Amino acid sequence: MPTRIGRFSIKQELGRGSIGVVYLAHDPIIDRDVALKTFRNRMSLVEKKQYEQQFINEARAAGRLAHSNIVTIYEATSEGDWTYIAMEYLQGRELSKMMNGGHRFTPDDVASISWKIADALEHAHKNGVIHRDIKPANIFLVTDHQPKIVDFGIARAPNRVPGANQKAEEPYTLFHDNILGTPNYMSPEQALGLSVDVRTDIYSLGAVMYEMLTFRKPFHAVDTDKLLQQIAFKAAPEPHMIEGDVPTWLSHIVSKAMSKKPEKRYQTAEEMALDIKRHLTRTRREHERVPKTERAEQSANAPEFEKSRLFWPICGVLVAASIVAYSMWLR
Secondary structure, X not given: OOXXXXXXXXXXXXXXXXXXXXXXXXEOOOOEEEEEEEEOOOOOHHHHHHHHHHHXXXXXXXXXXXXXXXXXXXXXXXXXXXXXXXXXXXXXXXXXXXXXXXXXXXXXXXXXXXXXXXXXXXXXXXXXXXXXXXXXXXXXXXXXXXXXXXXXXXXXXXXXXXXXXOOOOXXXXXXXXXXXXXXXXXXXXXXXXXXXXXXXXXXXXXXXXXXXXXXXXXXXXXXHHHHHHHHHHXXXXXXXXXXXXXXXXXXXXXXXXXXXXXXXXXXXXXXXXXXXXXXXXXXXXXXXXXXXXHHHHHHHOOOHHHHHHHHHHHHHHHHHHHHHHHHHHHO
């Protein structure tokens, strides 16, 4: 492990992939910890150029965004043998690792996390950035399940470096016949190799919500081509049909987001975020009213021995009140 990259002192390794390593580093100038994303130098010049372009594209895409639910990029540069991105150090876990570890989210959790992601996507879209690879591995959950969208490596942005050709070795991300994205979460238009717009991110968010609610991916196939065919032409069962505790309103939001035809989806991430938040707020208000009803029912259905605890004190109060009243009458 290196002790220094550029001006950053390396503290520890946070993660490692097939092409790169992420380190926890310290910036001595600003006196803060950062996550330093690098790629390994053991590659050909062609590969190095390719990944340098991807790093630049990620920095340019995320660097033009400022949102509490999007990772903050501080700096991207090449220095000596190193090419790196210095970004916000996030303490938490990737959504993918949480789900793979068996963590189960309540429908309210899913709705709360998802509307924040949708709001972040709206911010990105308004700034001309389409992520194109929304998936659990690219959603990081920090304190209190606050989500952060990460990895804008294949995002489409106005300032993207042209002609950056990715290869199939890239972890988690499929590049198959010029298709960019991750198979299980890509939109039908991505699966067909068509041009995409902001609605492709909306579909992908719907697919992520689907898995969080049902504990399964929308489509399953061992063969990649068959999986792409399912994504392009087959409709997945609605989440509430798989898991009975999923509210129908949340299930319908997911299904709308995952419509095969882009024109039938939410047309903006803002529209989706508002729909989720409106229903979530209404549901929480209903939950707040439930305890009062339950208390009334519990009182009405209380065991006789509990009711008897109240009987004699109440009788004593009534008798005392009667004696006082009678004494006053005698006067």
